Amino acid sequence: MAEYSLNCRGMQCPGPIMQLFTQMKTAQPGDVVTIVVTDMGFRKDIDAWCRKTKNTLVSIEEKDGVITAVVRKGE
Amino acid sequence: MKLLIIGGVAAGTKAAARARREYPDATVTIVTQDDYVAYAGCGLPYFVGGEITEARELIVRTPDEFKHENRIDVLTRHQATVIDATAHTVTVRDLNNGTDIVFPYDKLIIATGALPLIPNIPGANLKRISTVRGLNDALKIRAMLDTGKIKNAVVVGGGFIGLEMAENLSRRGVQVAVIELKDAILPGFDPEIAALVAKQLREHNVAVYTGEALTEIIGNAASEATEAITTGRRLPADMVIFAAGIKPNTAVAIAAGIDADPRGMILVDEYLHTNLPDIFAVGDCASVRNRQTDADVFSPLGSTANKTGRLVVANLFEDTEKFSGVLGTTIVRLFDYHAGRTGLSTQEAKDAGYDVETVLVPTPDRAHYFPGNRMIITKLIADRATHKLLGAQVAGTGVVDKPIDTLSVGIAMGMTIEQLSGMDLAYTPPFASALNSSIVAANVMLNKLAGKVRGVSPFDLKLNDPTLQLLDVRTEPEFIISAIPGAINIPIEELHPRIGELDPTRPTVVVCKVGRRAYAGALELSRAGFTDVAILDGGMTAWPYETE
Numbered sequence: 370m371a372e373y374s375l376n377c378r379g380m381q382c383p384g385p386i387m388q389l390f391t392q393m394k395t396a397q398p399g400d401v402v403t404i405v406v407t408d409m410g411f412r413k414d415i416d417a418w419c420r421k422t423k424n425t426l427v428s429i430e431e432k433d434g435v436i437t438a439v440v441r442k443g444e
Numbered sequence: 445m446k447l448l449i450i451g452g453v454a455a456g457t458k459a460a461a462r463a464r465r466e467y468p469d470a471t472v473t474i475v476t477q478d479d480y481v482a483y484a485g486c487g488l489p490y491f492v493g494g495e496i497t498e499a500r501e502l503i504v505r506t507p508d509e510f511k512h513e514n515r516i517d518v519l520t521r522h523q524a525t526v527i528d529a530t531a532h533t534v535t536v537r538d539l540n541n542g543t544d545i546v547f548p549y550d551k552l553i554i555a556t557g558a559l560p561l562i563p564n565i566p567g568a569n570l571k572r573i574s575t576v577r578g579l580n581d582a583l584k585i586r587a588m589l590d591t592g593k594i595k596n597a598v599v600v601g602g603g604f605i606g607l608e609m610a611e612n613l614s615r616r617g618v619q620v621a622v623i624e625l626k627d628a629i630l631p632g633f634d635p636e637i638a639a640l641v642a643k644q645l646r647e648h649n650v651a652v653y654t655g656e657a658l659t660e661i662i663g664n665a666a667s668e669a670t671e672a673i674t675t676g677r678r679l680p681a682d683m684v685i686f687a688a689g690i691k692p693n694t695a696v697a698i699a700a701g702i703d704a705d706p707r708g709m710i711l712v713d714e715y716l717h718t719n720l721p722d723i724f725a726v727g728d729c730a731s732v733r734n735r736q737t738d739a740d741v742f743s744p745l746g747s748t749a750n751k752t753g754r755l756v757v758a759n760l761f762e763d764t765e766k767f768s769g770v771l772g773t774t775i776v777r778l779f780d781y782h783a784g785r786t787g788l789s790t791q792e793a794k795d796a797g798y799d800v801e802t803v804l805v806p807t808p809d810r811a812h813y814f815p816g817n818r819m820i821i822t823k824l825i826a827d828r829a830t831h832k833l834l835g836a837q838v839a840g841t842g843v844v845d846k847p848i849d850t851l852s853v854g855i856a857m858g859m860t861i862e863q864l865s866g867m868d869l870a871y872t873p874p875f876a877s878a879l880n881s882s883i884v885a886a887n888v889m890l891n892k893l894a895g896k897v898r899g900v901s902p903f904d905l906k907l908n909d910p911t912l913q914l915l916d917v918r919t920e921p922e923f924i925i926s927a928i929p930g931a932i933n934i935p936i937e938e939l940h941p942r943i944g945e946l947d948p949t950r951p952t953v954v955v956c957k958v959g960r961r962a963y964a965g966a967l968e969l970s971r972a973g974f975t976d977v978a979i980l981d982g983g984m985t986a987w988p989y990e991t992e
Binding site for chain 1: 816920925
């Protein structure tokens, strides 16, 4: 199981979700991606994206305007 | 001078305090039927919700303080019953003992405010039903909540007070449903902005039912409300809040021969005189002039009441200060969402005969890369003939009061969109974008006024038109997250090679997240010979309706 990290601070939508989407294409099921973003719209987006794909939102937290989300690739 | 003031909330006490400063030798008396004076009526919902912890925080000044610090006599629970304009007297009933007192006056200020409308329906007099007008109402509602028996509440009326009550009841753990008779909540806002706010309320677990009327309230054996019946549904209701509008409290004034409009609003001139000598009217009971239409309007707001209450004192003996009128500027906070408006709405502008153009522009409220930035949506309403800004509405989780105040000043000064585009506004990343949100909106408006792009508002998009081709040019993951039902997804980068998948003869609306990619897509389609192309104003960010 591999772990990836994406720094998407400063990127506007669709930057962060595209980066995650591209990373997920190369990742294997069970791999974990940690993504850091400053676009507050990302919180809703990542939640909806994980629900509509087979990926799992493991955790998401916001501190001082910075969101850190952890996503596990589904089967 | 004997100055008598009827009413002691905002306008009345403001007038009394200034009169004391300007006329040190005057006798200043306030009579009010209320138990309290000088309280912050607009703060009542937050007292119910607990953000304001104690009632005394809302009381600016007590009768005792008025007496000892200002030499102003305040008589609470004293109701004015007869105004005799010829004799210059007011008969006042002491509600404690039923006796009448006659007060002579040299100058009389009527600041009697407004009364909540109570729907005339079966069950309206049950227990656990309240209006939200005075401090007494808020104390009663808080006491009911403190019993822990209120699980479900129905709020009747989707205006500011109703929605603020819905938020605050929800903060107290109550399941809330809002019933609004009209097709949209938030009167005065354009329908898509109101729909965005309704969407936010629903996301915070507050039900919103528009186009429905309350028909009956059902009670239990103890005559306590338990259920509300509307024209559309039955709702559990351990509490019912009436916030379905207010009417001027002016029966006594009208009986004295003071001119009022059919709804009872006292008509005053710009110096706040009524038609009778030495009698003035201020605050929610009196008319104000709309700066744009020149019409006498009912604009019952704390901001106006404080301004007119203060201003009237300058005009007691000669006309010295004119009230410049209102633009209908208002703002509301509902959970983490904010919405403000100023000037004419789209419909009001059309009704006033303007050739109207609008834009709906989402932008971050500060630099997009700066942590803490939040989205706001700016709607501008302009006159195609003169390019003058007629109205503005801003909504979102970001800062909206700053742009609304800026735009309000612009409208008051007769600003054009070109002038707005060139405004020198404060910028540094923690506060704003290099191109300020209002300037970006102005620039989009200029593109539209120049005919470079045609936009369709969410409210006007005809999704059920079978010939409509709705093209979403966002990326695949964005499209997966949420899309308008029936949209075709061709990311903007792929549009050129895949343009053959679309029918150039059908009306086509291009959508993206905020409008930038849609604009590029629309230009590409037009160049390829598509004849009927528009973009969706505000993109997915401002789309208030269903997605899939």
